Amino acid sequence: MMQPLHAPPNEAGVSALPRRVAESMMPTEERIGSRHTDAAAEARLRARYAAQRRFKAYGVLAIGVAIGALLWLLITLLSNGVTAFVQTNLRLAITFDPAVVDPQGNQSPESLAQGDFGRVIRDALRQRFPDAQGRVAVRNLLALLSSGAEFELRDRVIADPSMIGTTQPVWVLASSDVDMFRKGFFEKAADGGAGGRLNAQQVAWIEELAASGDLALQWNRLFFKAGDSRDPELVGVLGGVLGSFFTLFVCLVLAFPFGVAAAIYLEEFAPKNRFTDIIEVNINNLAAVPSIIFGLLGLAVFLNFFGMPRSAPLVGGIVLALMSLPTIIIASRAALRAVPPSIREAAYGLGASKMQVVLHHVLPLGLPGMLTGSIIAMAQALGETAPLLMIGMVAFIVDIPQGLTSSATALPVQIFMWADNPERGFVEKTSAAIIVLLAFLLTMNAIAIFLRKKFERRW
């Protein structure tokens, strides 16, 4: 039997008032035992606990669904994208004929740049399969090679000119169709072909190469070195990553100081009047404006009026900064408001000026919250494509951006464009680019957490 928490009202030693109240509320014959231990009370208690259990169950369910969905997404992405990090290469015994690859004969980079490396690769492949005779067969054979193989080979020879004049086994990039076949994405058809892209003869060649160990999956360096391309085996994320990086850099450099300064002014210094009320309402409104509107603004103001360059990370960063400013201001004001008033009073009481109170006490305490808000705004900006559309950053750009004003695209734009591409080879690249984007995001968030922990102080 549970011990009642409060003594029963008819026991001695209880003050007069509670006893009177308790007695008047209770039928006379049931006055033994407490109102908190009888059957009805236990039923009420059980109902309360049941409600609590239900509530917890809903919570667990919600989190479970969220985690499940996230895992599903990640697993799909990883299983689709992980194959993009390796690429099929062919090993060919290539003869570096000086007359072909080094027209000036001095092994200088300028001379090698004019060399025909495509020809030495093609010759090597035809030597490997002398049975390929006739125009069609040769064309089919050469289709096993990637059109980018020669450029990679040239870079390698420029780095090591001693290869010139020798014959040696070299790995060269295979075409996307070979890659897809090797990775098992092409079904073999009844006629011996595969995936509708390779015929029986090509499949036979590939299988012969594989049998002799001359066809292998190797680490896809190009994916981290290259920009966009028409050929899925040649694409890389570096262009998108750098484009996003430059854009976010501009965005952060503009939005963070302006946002924090605006928040401090509005929260600590601005008089509370009609005018500041209007500003406040409009900042909240701006946070809800669809992002494409900011893109239109960028087009009208920065490109058309100020004549800034099209497709440049500089303009993208400015547009995204305008978009993130309201979020940063709102988050920073909330962070400032969360600083306990007792700290301000303590500082004012010691004779600190308003400026000193803000700089010495309020700002350091609010900074972690401001950083968190800003990083969330940055993460949002990282994922934006709509505002970039209007200023020409949604474009096919092969070159790696060199700076804030060179033509660039952004990582999410890159993903969008690859996803739009019908070729089978782009499927895995799309997933891989998403993995890179997520890694980018995770890094940013990790930095945010690190900074917050570093600046966080107890009070």
Add this chain to the structure above:
Amino acid sequence: MDSNIAPSQPSVPTVVSPPMLQNEPPAIAARTVNVFYGEKHALKDVTIDIYRRQVTAFIGPSGCGKSTFLRCFNRMNDIIETCRVTGRITLDGGDIYDPRLDVVQLRARVGMVFQKPNPFPKSIYDNIAYGPRIHGLTTSRKELDNVVEQSLRRAALWDEVKDRLSEPGTALSGGQQQRLCIARAIAVSPDVILMDEPCSALDPIATAKIEELMDELRQDYTIIIVTHSMQQAARVSQRTAFFHLGELVEVGPTEEIFTRPQDKRTQDYITGRFG
């Protein structure tokens, strides 16, 4: 006007000041001070003199305006948007609501200890050193070290914290934090120290320490304390002022207020009949 209110000149015989202070002018003189929070009239026509090197206690039921009045002396009410203060308060003869007066300077002269200990989330050392630093009171690190040590000693905290000055002030116990706040206030060497229920969150031992401290500090400072404890007011103060519903009901030497209160309301309050 209420006849019990202290007259403007201490030489007028209705109020007996402690003998040593008979001829000294008051440190703080408040004349017909009214405070409004928006429409709310929180303090009504308060006139009082506060004397040097004494502890003056403000007592009265909750919500009667003690804290409000206390915050008038260092203009902390300025921070509250809705608050409006009228009347005249002088510190050493100078009007503290003079628009030409620098509030920063005033608050350096009139220190404050709050009801809830509110150390900065910085080290113990930086807590104490903050005031001297912002007012530029010291020129060398050594001098600052000295000020920190002296302030902590006067606040009876030095022995407890001397080995951990770089630890956060927030890691101290409640009583230690309050003494830290007192040390922080005296590090600026103010003329007046305002204390708003400084012991309300402390145990009897910490309370006793702080009371002892007040007794010692009053040799050099003018102290005003708000308290809800009659015993504390009786123990530490030389003069007591009783407030009720925004009015100053009675002010006089502490023994007189507690033994021969002039006003029925004071009598009721100190004997515990309301409050």
